[in-house]
Amino acid sequence: MLKAIDISSLQAHPDMDGVDVVLIKASEGRTYSNPRRDAQEKAARGGGKQVGWYHFLWPGDIQAQAAWFVRCADPQPGDVLACDWETTLDHTAASCAEKDAFLAAVKRLCPHLRVILYCNLDFWKRRDSTSECGDGLWIADPDVPAGKPRVKHSWVIHQYGIRGGQDVDVCNFASVQAWKEWAGVPAAPKPTPPKQYVPPAFPKGLAPGKSSPSAKPLQRALRAAHFMEIVDGDLSDTYGRRTQDGVGRFYVKHPEFRSKGQPHDTAIGPKGWAFLFTLAYGRK
Template identity: 50%
Template sequence: MSMVKGVDVASYQSTTYSTTGLDFVIVKATQSTNYINPKMTAQADRARRAGLVVGYYHFLVKGRPKEQAAYFVTHAGERAGDILACDWETNTDGTYATNAEKDTFIKEVKRLRPQCRVVLYCNRSFWTTRDTTSYAGDGLWIADPNRSAGSPNVEHPWTFHQYSISGGIDRNVGNFPNRAALKKWADGAADAPPSRPAPSTPSTGGATVALTAQQVHDAVWKLDQIAAPDTSPTRDTNPNWQAQSWLKDTGNTVRALRVELGAVKAQAQANGKALSAALERIDALTATVAHLAAGRGSEGQS
């Protein structure tokens, strides 16, 4: 499958990076609410002069996600069709934004910049161990340097894959057949193609066709934008809750209930043992009282 190629750059990269063979460039714009990449404009202009699709990313830190979103859109490029990204990873001080803060930031950027695609960047560890909602805005930009370009080890459909660092610059591929298709998506005129297209299904003459787990997952993913189930925990705040996200939350709830049930059972067993010991003590005391009463009765007869 053909894919477009791109890089992402920040202040520690040159403003004269090579654009040869590239289709897109994503430039670091801001971080927190007090940092702007001093090379941002020059780095973005170099990509525009080469006719590439341009994007900007914000390094999200812990706390005040809406304020960070406003800061980002205030300083990032103003052009419709520019891709905006939330960079969700560990800060140099060891802290990181919560899953809820990540979701809030992306939704606020989408509200402030409805003319732009907004995606989530994170590494595979964050996606598989810290994400709890499967929410990535308009697409997932996954960092997985342990896999070849275009084959990140995630089940969720991906839009961009950061797969290596070469020449001091992060290398990426996009899940689009050509630059025109990427630009059409960035302009909001088309959906991104599925990251793992299902093979055509041959005629079976009515026989049962076995589906792989990946095909089932992809089919569920295509239900995006359906009405949320009545039991969806975020129905009030996200009426377009994705089906697999709801299932993921349901699974998390079941696991939490099992843990709680185990604790209740353990407490019940402890209470049962305490009750048995108390009953045995009562029986012993009752026997002692009966013995003493019998002794006093014998004294009265003598």
């Protein structure tokens, strides 16, 4: 199971060490937003945590609350959204029908995100009449070991206690990758491998002392690889002495491409041609 915490504005500096998932309070009712949510989100994402958001539901104005929640959370692809269904400070609570309507409204606004229900054991067993929990149940049951909530319904998160002034949870997933696949976290783009340089084919008729259109590309390659100094105006179709000297300097540094038994070889062969062009243009 994955380790998680859920936090609100009460946690100015939440401890995220060893945590896989961070669930942040985004909003409450129609007007309240968590003033620390941006900093908490930044810390969570900067630490490589998976992120979820929750809204403390009040009775009434369900559609407006859903819109306010999505606006405050501003979720990214793969974030999880939760309805926090419990007793308010006014000792009121949204009805089961309102809870269901809120889940549906958020899902309409964010159809590609997971939308789940948070509630305690009393609300789930005594106030809920539909078992509607969207894409998953986040159950608060602090009197049992982590991962052993007293519900028959399948669950995705269990809030099992408080540590260091913040609620602690476990998520019913074998790995972070399993959570990502469930939550729909976009896969990281695979890096595009660099294109492998392919040297031009070795030309026919290229030889010292002869004229060939391929002499100019050879001269440019020798220049690019720093074996020949020549300006564009002096490039020639003639495989003359300057070109031969450039090839000779290439062989001094790379004698393995020289013809065997010819220590003063000035003719470029197919393998030497390919290596020279790769040296000149294919190595970034």
